[in-house]
Amino acid sequence: MKRFTQLVMMCLAPVAFGQTNYTVDAQAMSWSPNDVTIDLGDSVTWINNNNGSHNLNGTTATFPQNPESFSMLTTGTNWTFGKRFNIAGVYMYRCNVHSSVMTGKVTVVDPNLGLGEQTAATISFGPNPATETITIQTKATDFNVVIYDMSGHRVLSENLKNKKELNVSSLKQGTYVIEISAEGTILQDKFIKN
Secondary structure, three states: OHHHHHHHHHHHHHHHHOOOEEEEEEOOOOEEOOEEEEEOOOEEEEEEEEEEEEEEEOOOOOOOOOOOOOEEEEEEEEEEEEEEOOOOEEEEEEOOOOOOOOEEEEEEEOOOOOHHHHHHOOEEEEOOOEOOEEEEEEOOOEEEEEEEEOOOOEEEEEEEEOOOEEEOOOOOOEEEEEEEEEOOEEEEEEEEEO
């Protein structure tokens, strides 16, 4: 009964306060969708309806650049976990059991920022997947790039000043998290090294 009451309250709270609730479903080996962009104050509910044994790890111990931690670390086959995001930023998460393939991202934006403010600080990178180098697209001339493996360990870190390319040839093939920070804006995304 307690779980049912919590679920009802999570569903009603966004309606009562004007926020939106987004749903992410645990599939056999992935989150669906695995990348959501929400407004500050919105909620995300992760649901595993007997789609394999999974958990949810968005802790700052695993992803140090997450603005705050969230998790449902008890592994199971039938669970629901909800989180309201009150701090803007990029939150990475994963299932610890399937961490090499079952990762996701929640981007929380402040709707009170004007469009000009959001686009002025835009950061992107490519190609993805990459073999030798990654090119960073940003208006900033001084920015930092950190690459983490899927267990959250920093494997590459570089300050790029007046340079837009990062050599990734020394990395092993696999999936990584890239973090690019410039002028107070941080981009975290999944990156594949071939």
